Amino acid sequence: MISFLVNGVPREVDADPETPLLYVLRNDLGLMGARFGCGLGLCGACFVHVDGVAVPSCDTPIWSLAGKSVVTVEGLTxxxxxxxxxxxxxxxxxxxxxxxxxxxxxxxxxxxxxxxxxxxxxxxxxxxxxxxxxxxxxxxxxxxxxx
Amino acid sequence: MAEPRNDPSAHPRHGSPAPADPSAEPRTDPSAEPRTKTSAESRTDLPKDLAANPILSRWIRVQPDGVIDVQVGKVELGQGIVTALAQIAADELGVGMDAVRMVPAGPGGPDEGMTAGSMSIMDSGSALRVAAANVRALFEAAAGTADFSYAEWADRVDLNVCALADVPLRSEAVLVGQDVARLDLPDKIFGRPRYIQDMRLPGQLFGRVVRPPSRGARLLSVTGDLADGVSVVRDGSFLGLVGADEARVVRCAESFRRGSRWAEHDSLPDEKELDKFLRAGPHETIEVIDDAAETHGGDRLVRATYSRPFVAHASMAPSCGVAVWRGPAEVDVWSHSQGVFPLGRAIAAALGLDPAGVRVEHAESAGCYGHNAADDAAFDAVLLARAVPGTPVQVLWSRQDELSWAPFGSAMTADVAATLSADGRLTSWHYDVYSQGHTARPGYAGGVPGLLAATFLKEPADYPAAVDPSAASGYGGTRNALPGYDLPRRRITGHRLTESPIRSSAMRALGAYLNVFAIECFMDEAAEHAGRDPLEFRLAHLSDPRGRRVLTAAAEAAGWGSPQPEGVGLGLGYARYKGRGGYCAVVAEVEAESEVRLRRLTIAVDVGRVVNPDGVRNQIEGGALQSASWTLVERVRFDRRQVTSDTWETYPILRFSQVPRVDVTVLDGGGEKSVGAGEAAQGPTAAAIGNGLAAAIGVRVRDLPLTSEAVITAIERDN
Missing domain, CATH: 1.10.150.120 ([2Fe-2S]-binding domain)
Structure with a gap:
């Protein structure tokens, strides 16, 4: 179980720690605003903020997010x-x-x-x-x- | 977040009554005396797409609350067509944009074939306008007044009747001609689910396909780690995985990719010798025009050869398909295809199903610039869904597959040989262009499916080389091979490769991109030989007043003729798309020092009557910038076995900091019929950049893309 904030809401995610954040956002949390483009962090379609910094969510494993704050486009809108x-x-x-x-x-x-x-x-x-x-x-x- | 479009129970297809029967005779209609006319009589004068789909309710359905559902057969590809068509419908119905709801193309609506060739405003727009005029006339007649409410009369007017050709059109345009904001952009900008990739049907599984490592490979054996809840689907050399957890399916697919053994062989040409490959044949010869076989004897002969490599669609989203196998011969499909009806027929043909059982509905994806992998992904979804009957499956391609397995825009090479008189006139023009075909869409080449996975099944389908659209559809490799200039003694010939291991198909502007590049670069080269200014030389050979107008307007706006700093050059490019579409002239300002840098594009266009001026500007800007990307940096790479340019690092496209300033002037073509804007800028932009580069460095680079390496090669050639 990995805990982090998504758009200010505490979330506990029960998934393989290597799972890229993008899949958790789109499939588990229903946040479709980050898009899959390449899976390698090379196109920018999946960017979110992690502790205020814009990063690709397609190659950010969820283990790296423990205790951090993720903001998606839905949280910004x-x-x-x-x-x-x-x-x-x-x-x-x-x-x-x-x-x-x-x-x-x-x-x-x-x-x-x-x-x-x-x-x-x-x-x-x-x-x-x-x-x-x-x-x-x-x-x-x-x-x-x-x- | 659940939108109706993602919920099959609320979907128009499932919720609406059975589609109207197009062969039905007009039913009783309380209002319309003229409707006693037989449908056949009036159909002949209807716009083409309405004649093919004459029942009004296929196009327009008025809901009891007064909302007017409009369904066309053309689809949103990111070009804004749905908004422009809504403007046309709303104006003719006499309502505001808010009253119209655009329904995605699908089984209940009209079959308008492909959304391609910049034909949607012309074909769908004219049909929808007449359909809307018919609907309005029926309501007006029922209400007995022009001042009626659609809601009030909705259940009393029957739209299951044939359209009539002689219904008067409204002359007053309220919305048409205005900058109406795109209907689909708020969802896309705010990040709401809207794309096919966002569809989540109840119980939906995720699928991934393990593609062969190379063309023609056959699957010998398979092993891999199968995670909980993931299963394998195999049919011949088609291999896929399905499961509820997408990340897990992706991991399993990777494991199976590593664990599969394939019989492979080298099948690809030498990427450094594409010119030789394209000329080797076998060819089909396409004679575009032949007014005089011999060149003009005593004049000076000028010749040059131009080329482009294979180019990828490289859409931002990998292709996606969704399917539910509903019964033994019944499947529902969602696709971002350019033609949902032809796709349905191709799927049926590939699996031996009755086409009536295959229902395909359009769902939006990222930008589409031609025949990409949308149809293939839909068929992948069908194959995986067949293994889990009753359960929806969504297939998403990987970026690597998208860049290596989707069809490419064909490599091309063109020879120009022309004679120039002592007084600077072109006195003959011979042109030969070598290319693969430019269409391998579903159902092409005598009805083969044209679906990638069909060629890997246990009983593989044929996948012959791409063919070309007919002359009536504007050609393929020879599109725009006929210059718009006043030239005598023309012999213009296309040579289409009829065999190739590389899959090519329609990509924005088809052959027009290279043909216009070649013709327009050659015009500059000929002008130089004649000692004339390139603009003056063009105008001396161009009598078409609309062509002269865009050329002059672009040149004036760009400051043509003003001195440029060292290392900077201005270049011109001009064409009328397909010889009968939009007029476009481009001036490129190119700087070449340590690298080739495009600083500015100044563009003038005339696309006839403009439905949405900002939509036209957006399409021209986008077309020009995409063409700039092809022209400056893009090239599909491969070794003798496989495509190697399969990521954004190996297939770069133009980045933000490389993008030039673009200024577009839309000239008033008010009196002329509307033509498309999506492909008009492609060729002229490439030519303008090529000519600007030559003006900047004094060296002619004729082989695309215009990279620093290409410049060095050209300098070495000249030395």
Missing amino acids: PHPVQQAFLDEQAAQCGYCVTGIVMSAAALLDREPHPDERRVAEALDRHLCRCGSQQRMVRAIVKAGRDG
């Missing part, structure tokens, strides 16, 4: 970055968006008013195949400016 994404229609298929929202939120916590270059650098662990990057960067800069 509604966030100004999400509203900015809607305002800018900053998505096409949307599959990469929730992971990007997590990294963007963590960036704005560290650095409330980033410029376009800083945002792009901060999102370099995330892939978007539809080509919505420009709109997303614009949305995040705007959320920082208005926030």
Whole structure:
């Protein structure tokens, strides 16, 4: 049994300690906002916050989370970055968006008013195949400016 | 969190009455005098998709509470089509967006074939508009006034009748032409369950397939660690695992992958010699045009050869399928396929089932850019579900399988040979393009299933090389091989490989990507030979006013002709997609010092009457950036046996910090019919980048992708 917080709620998870967090979130806790993209931490679709840091949940084994605090996109919603994404229609298929929202939120916590270059650098662990990057960067800069 | 779409009991398929019979004659209709006309008479003038599905209730159903369910046969692939079609329906029905509910494509709705080729606005939009006008007219007639409520008359108007062609359309556009926000984005941005990967049917099991290590491999023996609650499914060389705990199923699949022995052989060509492979044949010859066999005698001959490698779809989500085996000849399937009806028929064909027993409904996934593994994953789910009757099974592909087993966009190579007169006019144009076929969709090539797993079963299905869409559908390898310029003495020929060990199929723009790259790079090379400016040279050969307009608009917006700093170049690219779709011109600003860097894309498009301007901009931006990624970094890698580019490290795509600024101008094409926007930017963007690079470094790189290595190879060639 491994205990950690998910969106502020204490959870006791009875699963193989090697189980990646992503499966626990999606299948045991019904939190679908983190998406499976590659299983290797290389695309960013599954990002969550662990103790405030944006990390891939697909290759984070649950044993490493004992006593920690996990926040998923559901725990963040509604966030100004999400509203900015809607305002800018900053998505096409949307599959990469929730992971990007997590990294963007963590960036704005560290650095409330980033410029376009800083945002792009901060999102370099995330892939978007539809080509919505420009709109997303614009949305995040705007959320920082208005926030 | 449980949404109705994830609950089979609340699902329209299960909850709604039996679908209307398309062959039924119009039933008694209290309102409509003209409906005594026979359906055959009026059908001839209906838009194509409505003529094929004339019963109104297939498209539109009015609920007692006044909510209007609209169901089309086209599907949401991340391109925003469902929102644009909702705008069209709402306008014609005379209601707001809130009154319309878009139902996913499926058995109760119209069969509109594939969502492909940038045809949805044209085909589905025109059909839906006339269907909606019919519905509105029926309600108006029943109510006896134009000022009626749909809710009030819902149970008194029968929509199980055929559409008529002569119902007047509303001329006033309220929603059409506006930037209406995408209907599906709130769920996706807030992280609500919406994708097929999020479906969790009661009792659902998770499945994984253990793919062979290489093409043509046959399974000899299997061992592996089987965890509690996980079982193995095997049929010939098809091997899968099913269980309730997804992480455990994944671990078992990995154990079985390691524990399986396969008979393998080398089947792939040398990745460094794709040009030779594509030219070796056997080929089918496609004659696009031949106005004059001989070149123009005394003029200067210019020739060049261009190429692209195999390219992967590389969608952000691995493909997924869900299926429930309901009875001996009955299966329900959910898929992110581009064509749920053709997929159903292919599944039936592969398993020898009556097609009526295979019901496929669309469920959204991540972006789809052509024939990816969606159909394959659906069939995988069917095969695993067959082993556990009555229990839903969801199959998710691995990233590695997605990048190596889904069909690829074909490698291509093209030779241009043209003559140039002393006064700088092109006087002949010979073009030969070599490619694999661009479609291997379910049911292609005389009805083979076209489903990957079917080729691994105990009784394996054939999987012949990909074919090409017909000329009427815009061709495959020769799509856009015919330049839009005024050229005399053209001979344009395609050479399709009719045998290949590499699975290719439709990928965004098909052959148009390489053909436009080749034609437009060549236009720059010819302009240079003629001592002319590339824009001026193009305009001198282009009489189509809409083409001239996008070229001029993009050039002006980009500051064409202004001096550029050392190491920076501007390049142009232009085409009209398929020769009859959207016009697009791109100017790329490319910097090349230690690496090739795309700084800016300036784009002008004309796609006729625009339904959703921001939707068009979004599609053009996305198409251009995806094309930039193909053009700058992408290449499927393989050795003689297997694909080796199977992770994001070995198959890189453009990253945030590499993405250029993109500016899109949508020109008013108000008077012209609407055409698609999704594939218009692909070719012109590639060409603009190629031409911008040549302008920046003074060296022509003709082989894609335009990496630093390709630049070095080109410099060595020139020396």
